Amino acid sequence: MSKILSLEEVAKHNTKKDCWVIVHGKVYDLTKFAPEHPGGSHIIYTFAGKDGSRIFDTIHTPDIFDKYTEDAPLVGELDPKDMPAKEEGPAVPKGEKPPLEYLLNAFEFEQVAKGCLSPPAYAYISSGSDDEVTLRENHSAFGRIWLKPRVMVNVRDINMSTTIFGNKVDFPVMIAPTALAKLAHPDGEKCYCRGAGAHNIIQIVPTLGSLTVEEITAVRRPNQVHFMQLYVNTDRKKTESLVKRAESCGCKALFITVDAPQMGRREKDMRMKYVPQATNQEDDEQEGNRGGGTANYLSSFIDPALAWADIDGFKKMTNMDIVIKGIQCAEDAVLAYKHGAKGIVVSNHGGRQLDYSRSAIETLPEVMDALKKIGADKKMEVYIDGGIRRGTDIFKAIALGAKAVLVGRPVIYGAAGYGTKGVERVLQLLKDEFRTAMMLCGTTRVDEIDSTMVSTKSLHHHYVASPLPDMQDYGYEPFAKL
Numbered sequence: 001m002s003k004i005l006s007l008e009e010v011a012k013h014n015t016k017k018d019c020w021v022i023v024h025g026k027v028y029d030l031t032k033f034a035p036e037h038p039g040g041s042h043i044i045y046t047f048a049g050k051d052g053s054r055i056f057d058t059i060h061t062p063d064i065f066d067k068y069t070e071d072a073p074l075v076g077e078l079d080p081k082d083m084p085a086k087e088e089g090p091a092v093p094k095g096e097k098p099p100l101e102y103l104l105n106a107f108e109f110e111q112v113a114k115g116c117l118s119p120p121a122y123a124y125i126s127s128g129s130d131d132e133v134t135l136r137e138n139h140s141a142f143g144r145i146w147l148k149p150r151v152m153v154n155v156r157d158i159n160m161s162t163t164i165f166g167n168k169v170d171f172p173v174m175i176a177p178t179a180l181a182k183l184a185h186p187d188g189e190k191c192y193c194r195g196a197g198a199h200n201i202i203q204i205v206p207t208l209g210s211l212t213v214e215e216i217t218a219v220r221r222p223n224q225v226h227f228m229q230l231y232v233n234t235d236r237k238k239t240e241s242l243v244k245r246a247e248s249c250g251c252k253a254l255f256i257t258v259d260a261p262q263m264g265r266r267e268k269d270m271r272m273k274y275v276p277q278a279t280n281q282e283d284d285e286q287e288g289n290r291g292g293g294t295a296n297y298l299s300s301f302i303d304p305a306l307a308w309a310d311i312d313g314f315k316k317m318t319n320m321d322i323v324i325k326g327i328q329c330a331e332d333a334v335l336a337y338k339h340g341a342k343g344i345v346v347s348n349h350g351g352r353q354l355d356y357s358r359s360a361i362e363t364l365p366e367v368m369d370a371l372k373k374i375g376a377d378k379k380m381e382v383y384i385d386g387g388i389r390r391g392t393d394i395f396k397a398i399a400l401g402a403k404a405v406l407v408g409r410p411v412i413y414g415a416a417g418y419g420t421k422g423v424e425r426v427l428q429l430l431k432d433e434f435r436t437a438m439m440l441c442g443t444t445r446v447d448e449i450d451s452t453m454v455s456t457k458s459l460h461h462h463y464v465a466s467p468l469p470d471m472q473d474y475g476y477e478p479f480a481k482l
Contacts, residue, residue, distance in 0.1 A: 002026075003076030010078065014049030022051040025078045033071040042300065047337040051084055057182060060210065100418050100425055105433075106389045106410040109148040109426055113184070113413035121183040125412055126477070128351035129264030134359070135351030137462075138387030141359035144458040145396045150442030158435050162446045164251055164404055165342065165381065167225045167323050170200040172398060172446060175423075176350075176385050176408035177229030177255065180208035183275050185414035189216045191415040195423030197221040199431065204255055204406070207231040207242065216304075217249040227253040231260065234309070242320050243407065255312075255345065256316055259267070259326025261304035264353040268477075277291065313340040323383075328363055330370035337371065343381035343403075350386055350408060360384040361397060362459055365451075368401035377401070391433025398449045400456070 005027050013020035019031045021044060029035075034044040042166060043055070054370035097112055114122055128135025160171040180187040189203075196203040197220055202226045205213050217226055227403050228246035233239040314322055324336040325345040338346045346360040346367055364384055371377040384397050385406035397405050407430065414422030443449050 002074065004057055004079050005076045005223050006079050007082035007357055011049040016045060016048075019045065019048045020075060021047045021049075022078055024258070025080075025083055027075040027078060028072050029075050030072050038069065040477055051078075053084075065444065069141065098422055103425065103429075105429060106413075109410060109413040109417060109422065112418075113416035114153040116416045117184065118378060120272040123268040124180070124183065125178075125409065126434075127266040127268035128355070128420035129266055129353055132335075132351065132355070134196065134348055134355050134357050138348070138351050138359045138361075139389055139393075141361050141459065142386075142387060142390070142393045142396055144456075144461070145361070145400075146455040146458075147392065147395070147437070147441060148453050148455060149440050151455070153442035153444075155439040155442065155444055157444060159445050160431065160435055162404065163203060167252065168289070169199075169202060169225075172394060172402075172404035172406055172426065173201050173388075173430060174227070174406050175201065175203040175411055176382070176406035177204040177206035177209075177257075178408045178412055179206050179208035181412070182209050184412050184421050187415075187419060190219050191420045191423050192411055193217070193219050193224075193226075194420040195411070195414075195427055197224045198424050199427045200224075201427070202227055204229050205246065205251065207257075209448055213242075213246050213249050213251070216361070226251045227323075228320070229255040229257060231257055231301070232303045232306050233301050236303075236313075238301075240317055243314070243320075245320055247320055251320060253323055253343070254314065255323045255325045256327045257349075257354055258306060259328065259347065260302055261306065263302075264355070265351055270436065273414050297319075308335055308339050312342065315340055322399050323381075328357055330363075330366045332366040332380075332473065333372060334370050334376070337374070343383065345406065346382065346384045346402075347386055347406075350385075359387045361393075361400070364397065364400045364402060364457075365456065388430075391430055391435070392437045394430065394434045395437040395449060396454055396456065397423045398446060399451055399454045405465065 010020050010022060010027055013029075015183045016034070017031065019034055020027055021030050030044050034041040046052075049406070078371055097116070103109055103112070110126075127374070152345060154249065161168055162172045163169070164174070175192050181192065185191050188212065192203050193216050202225045203216075205216050206229050208231065209216065213228060217295050220226065226249070228243070228251040230239065230243065233242075238377070244389060246254070273312065278438070311322065311324075321342040322340065323343040325347060326340045327333050327336060327346050328348055333344055334348070344367075346363050348357045348360060361384060364382070367382060368377055369451075371380065371382070380462035381403040382401055383406060384402045384403050385408065388394060388397070388407050389410060394405050410426045410430075411423050416422070418425065438444070438449070441449070441453050
């Protein structure tokens with residue numbers, strides 16, 4: 001029988017050299033494990049001598065300690081009289097949500113998700129950097145591209161399928177590698193995996209997932225394809241370990257995120273301080289990160305010294321195709337090709353990094369022009385993410401040269417409100433809208449979509465008034481409540 005421990009006794013073990021943490025009523029000695037924690041030791045030291053169940057649930061599954069019994073031994077169980085009170089549930093009870101079939105576009109899922117997510121979770125997911133200009137510009141930029149429909153074309157049969165690195169998908173969308181899916185739903189990234197499988201598209205597994213790559217890929221359908229996203233750890237041995245695990249799980253491409261040597265100042269997230277301030281046992285380096293929000297707190301392990309010369313090392317490390325995620329100008333697109341990348345993602349990290357960086361859809365034409373000049377436009381696949389909310393957005397991206405788009409927040413909001421069914425519904429709506437756009441523009445296959453079908457005269461004119469949908473304005477909240 002486990003030893004019964006009082007909260008007072010656990011609280012005595014609150015240093016780096018003696019670190020006990022409570023998780024769901026069980027007390028673990030994490031002294032040995034903390035320095036090796038993939039997410040950084042400071043997040044464990046924050047809860048030294050305390051209950052860390054809330055943040056634990058957003059990142060891990062309950063059985064995670066079974067894998068680390070040697071480094072994270074069970075000390076005992078918390079005295080039942082010291083157990084914390086159960087937290088309140090979501091703001092919108094399940095019965096008060098509109099029926100799933102009532103939601104007709106991606107914007108509406110955010111409205112439902114606001115009521116289902118805790119305020120800190122919504123702040124983390126929805127936040128952009130600084131004034132959030134780029135966050136809003138990501139979608140607004142699509143409004144400055146106009147379509148040029150062709151008529152009198154036989155569009156009875158529409159084929160939306162395409163290939164991504166030779167893998168056939170039902171339409172040109174991938175699920176972006178968004179972190180901490182359990183903030184939205186208890187099943188975490190499994191919701192995304194099942195949704196992707198239902199629509200035969202690719203899910204990109206995140207480094208900072210709530211579930212491991214093994215847990216996510218375990219629920220995939222036969223022949224379902226996964227890619228892996230990578231934040232490069234300062235400790236390259238840990239990076240190599242993760243890459244090998246992803247490869248063992250059958251992931252076919254490695255998306256290396258390169259636009260985050262330092263996390264952007266996401267003020268909504270910072271104000272909420274989802275992760276409580278650390279104890280006074282933290283060292284001086286971590287002292288400066290207090291109050292930095294969930295993003296900074298969970299990403300301190302990312303190597304800011306990552307450089308182009310490192311790409312050769314990754315090519316030797318794995319047989320997966322290398323994709324550089326976070327390209328924001330033509331010059332870097334060319335460098336990615338010259339260093340042997342098989343693909344790139346034109347992205348500003350969902351408006352979460354450098355405010356006033358351009359949208360991916362604005363950057364895409366110059367990237368394609370630069371690659372075409374060196375004969376690389378057909379040799380390296382180009383994807384974009386950021387601001388995709390409509391099927392016409394997908395159409396516009398394909399027309400300007402993208403092979404596919406990545407969709408992030410709409411999928412998160414779908415899961416927050418309705419779990420796997422919500423993810424499937426979001427993807428179905430985007431698919432239906434994309435099909436409509438193809439038909440009304442006179443195209444029957446994805447490879448027929450080209451730049452002659454769009455007008456980009458206003459794309460680079462930021463002073464031109466953009467038509468912002470009421471739903472986007474209504475859904476946007478500039479600041480979280482203090």
